[in-house]
Amino acid sequence: MNLTDDQLLSLIRSHRTPFFLYDGDALCSHVSSILARLHPAVKLHYALKANGNVSIAALLRSLGCGAEIASSGELYTALKAGYEPEDIIFAGPGKTESELNEAAETGIGCINVESVRELRLLEKAAERSGVRVRAAVRINPDADVSGATIKMGGAARPFGVDESQLDVFFAALRECGHIQFQGIQIYTGTQMLKAEEIIGSFANTIRLAGEIGEKYSLPIHSINLGGGFGIPYFAHEQPLDMDQVLQHLNRLAAEAVQRMPGVRLIIESGRYLVACSGMYMTKVLYTKTSKGERFAVTDGGMNHYASAAFRGRRLRDNFPVKVFSAHKKQQDVDHAEEAGQQEEEVTVVGPLCTPEDCLVRKAKLPLIREDDYIGIPNAGAYGLSYSPVDFLGHPAPAELLAAGGQVYVIREHGNRTDALRHQRLIVPKTLQQI
Missing domain, CATH: 2.40.37.10 (Lyase, Ornithine Decarboxylase; Chain A, domain 1)
Incomplete structure (x- = not known):
């Protein structure tokens, strides 16, 4: 936040408390700096769960972000904020049949499927709507290399398909005539502050995507690397070296495009963008x-x-x-x-x-x-x-x-x-x- 204390005090006295105040100028400068340094093959998606205010979502859309949503309510917010359907990704382990129907009919960019059961529900929704739905598989990797404060993978979790169960998933995918497979997503945790651990997780995800494409004879159109970029809340925490993250991410993106021409890399962030x-x-x-x-x-x-x-x-x-x-x-x-x-x-x-x-x-x-x-x-x-x-x-x-x-x-x-x-x-x- 770039507002001075005098500016803040003047603003406080002019508005009834309690309230949340967002410095839009600081937000735009911060996000624009990240977007300007990304490899052309990398797309940044804003995770609405961090802050679902439609004006904040619209501001990030205007800067060039896509949207990552996890409910019908967030889908509605993203559309109201002006996001094009193809720039929206739907994540989350508990999508209802109604939500899958809505996502299929809206024609959003990708649905991250988190179980074989959800895959079959999505196939029914797509068949009912008479469309082909773009979908990726979220994978719960066998090992956690993220160093995340809040872990969301690498152990028993409700999120994603276990890496060891991918044979079952792709066997079920072959029976789904209305699913257009896009690629994979791995999101192992959040509030990560060590650049080397984030980079290691990204590299592992790209490696696994290549292996999956070869093993199951599938084209990989997108690799969702997740995000989890953290900010320091406490005195003992050091800020994330985002320069190092972006430098190595861009190198990984260039290598991935050489091996998988046309592939798109996706990173997701909420906290790091707006906190x-x-x-x-x-x-x-x-x-x-x-x-x-x-x-x-x-x-x-x-x-x-x-x-x-x-x-x-x-x-x-x-x-x-x-x-x-x-x-x-x-x-x-x-x-x-x-x-x-x-x-x-x-x-x-x-x-x-x-x-x-x-x-x-x-x-x-x-x-x-x-x-x-x-x-x-x-x-x-x-x-x-x-x-x-x-x-x-x-x-x-x-x-x-x-x-x-x-x-x-x-x-x-x-x-x-x-x-x-x-x-x-x-x-x-x-x-x-x-």
């Missing part, structure tokens, strides 16, 4: 002391940004935070922090009645007072899309996009009536008390 351009902002309602421990209670928490609240995380450590004072200029707060003055150990919690609603646990922060603001950077990915927004009926936060000196509301604040969305008030007479 660093976002910040979650919440307001301090009041502070209190309980049994000697200081607390700051805010108007937003786990229901909006579950990742920051330790839920589902292996590392039980605080995300970085910024304190924006409502009582003095931000530079005064920064100066005091640098000088080690006016600090306290404080736990920052949200408004939910659960001990899990903890955004920051016992951290040394500048002195926090009522009406100050807490900002959590790197919140552009897996914020709202990953959080239990309906829990306890608090309204959903707004989403703001800052670009070109303007601030756009790309999601309105929710309201209390949202708690009854899609519900029906019915009390059967047989159950009513007399």
Whole structure:
């Protein structure tokens, strides 16, 4: 995020909290830099699961990204964002018959098939629609060489077809007259920060694709390398050397095109593309002391940004935070922090009645007072899309996009009536008390 603290504080005072803020200028610069350095045979697809806001998806489409979706809802969002069907890839282990029918009828670029059962369902959907459907097989490799923090392959997983079961899969594929085989996908994990491990995983995937093409006498049109590019959330983590990744990826792409003319390589990314351009902002309602421990209670928490609240995380450590004072200029707060003055150990919690609603646990922060603001950077990915927004009926936060000196509301604040969305008030007479 390139916005200065003074710009952020001015923006905060102009909009009701809680909200997510995305720096569109920083996002465009970051993604454009990656796209400009890719080999022509490599296509970058944005994973909507990281941030499903239609404006963010449309912005990435305008830069040249394809879309990777994992549900009918994300397919709808991608189409509304302006993606052409052929630029959309459908992934995920639990696709329903209805979703497969819709994907087949829409004519999307590729469906990554994750089991023999799903392959047969897709064949029925294609036959019913009277079309030939482009599909690839997602493979769960025998070995994990990714070094991923969150592993999605190389062991017993619901994702993909085990490498040892490929004979069964391709035997079933030969019976499918409406499937146009594209190639393979391997996605072994996410939040990877070591370039050499990512490169090793990519090289292994390309090698396996070549072997599959030869063994089963199939042309390989696409090789989906996955992604999993990580960002550092904690002090002990080092940023991913993306220059090294892209340099070796381009070398691998050139070699792959020589061996398999016309082949397209695909990389997928959500977190790495959008995380660093976002910040979650919440307001301090009041502070209190309980049994000697200081607390700051805010108007937003786990229901909006579950990742920051330790839920589902292996590392039980605080995300970085910024304190924006409502009582003095931000530079005064920064100066005091640098000088080690006016600090306290404080736990920052949200408004939910659960001990899990903890955004920051016992951290040394500048002195926090009522009406100050807490900002959590790197919140552009897996914020709202990953959080239990309906829990306890608090309204959903707004989403703001800052670009070109303007601030756009790309999601309105929710309201209390949202708690009854899609519900029906019915009390059967047989159950009513007399």
